[in-house]
Amino acid sequence: MTLLQLERVTKRFGGLIAVNGLSFKIEENDILGLIGPNGAGKTTVFNLVTGILKPDSGKIIYKGEDITKHKPYEICKKGVARTHQLSKPFINQTVLQNALVGRFFGHMNKISDEEAIEEVSSILKLLNLYDKRSELVKNLNILERKTVELARALATKPSLLLLDEPAGGLNPSELSQFIDTIKEISRRNITICIVEHVMKVITGLCNRVVVIHHGEKIAEGAPVEVASDLNVIKAYLGEAI
Numbered sequence: 275m276t277l278l279q280l281e282r283v284t285k286r287f288g289g290l291i292a293v294n295g296l297s298f299k300i301e302e303n304d305i306l307g308l309i310g311p312n313g314a315g316k317t318t319v320f321n322l323v324t325g326i327l328k329p330d331s332g333k334i335i336y337k338g339e340d341i342t343k344h345k346p347y348e349i350c351k352k353g354v355a356r357t358h359q360l361s362k363p364f365i366n367q368t369v370l371q372n373a374l375v376g377r378f379f380g381h382m383n384k385i386s387d388e389e390a391i392e393e394v395s396s397i398l399k400l401l402n403l404y405d406k407r408s409e410l411v412k413n414l415n416i417l418e419r420k421t422v423e424l425a426r427a428l429a430t431k432p433s434l435l436l437l438d439e440p441a442g443g444l445n446p447s448e449l450s451q452f453i454d455t456i457k458e459i460s461r462r463n464i465t466i467c468i469v470e471h472v473m474k475v476i477t478g479l480c481n482r483v484v485v486i487h488h489g490e491k492i493a494e495g496a497p498v499e500v501a502s503d504l505n506v507i508k509a510y511l512g513e514a515i
């Protein structure tokens with residue numbers, strides 16, 4: 275089943291067309307890679323899907339419903355969660371408190387504190403953050419802060435998780451661990467769309483990749499297929515190849 279569908283979505287910033295007539299689908303339980311050179315429009319796509327930005331034209335369909343005009347909190351409640359390229363945790367709160375924000379969002383009177391803490395603790399264990407649960411986020415390193423954001427996103431119990439460059443700055447052993455964690459998240463019936471420049475992550479996780487350049491889709495298919503696509507090589511390396 276198709277979980278998310280973009281239909282000819284366009285977003286302009288003044289004279290700049292950041293996303294240009296873009297159409298693609300994410301199938302349920304897929305791990306889709308969304309790749310492209312710097313400035314291709316990847317983060318803008320996430321901002322459009324989560325309702326932070328509204329498209330100038332086109333439609334965004336989630337679980338069969340047109341969510342193009344929905345507000346960010348409505349889209350979150352429907353099960354779309356994301357992490358940011360530059361992580362935005364609440365730095366003066368603890369790791370546990372940050373994750374609880376995600377769990378309580380929209381469910382404040384529907385779940386007890388004990389239940390919420392138990393659920394969030396299992397997410398922190400999955401992400402190897404449980405030992406740091408009482409630490410203030412401002413005392414954590416960048417990688418840990420990114421992971422806190424992932425914990426908060428997972429705590430909203432998403433059906434669709436959008437990850438914006440989650441693996442930047444990881445060393446090789448952290449990368450392998452990160453890939454395993456995302457596979458585990460995927461096994462929990464969460465559909466994932468991942469924007470990433472680290473190709474090891476894309477090839478290690480995704481069976482399908484959408485490549486965008488200047489906001490347009492230039493290729494789609496298996497990672498090995500798109501990596502040898504001439505248009506993709508040109509987009510990354512320029513015309514002089």
Ligand SMILES: Nc1ncnc2c1ncn2[C@@H]1O[C@H](COP(=O)(O)OP(=O)(O)OP(=O)(O)O)[C@@H](O)[C@H]1O
Pocket residue numbers: 287290292310311312313314315316317318319359
């Ligand atoms: N709020 C904004 N106002 C004006 N221009 C913007 C805005 N957000 C993005 N842009 C521009 O839109 C284009 C696409 O930006 P976007 O951040 O989506 O690219 P990206 O593919 O995520 O790039 P990167 O790989 O560097 O993160 C860029 O030219 C960028 O400068």
Ligand SMILES: [Mg+2]
Pocket residue numbers: 316317318359438
């Ligand atoms: Mg970006």
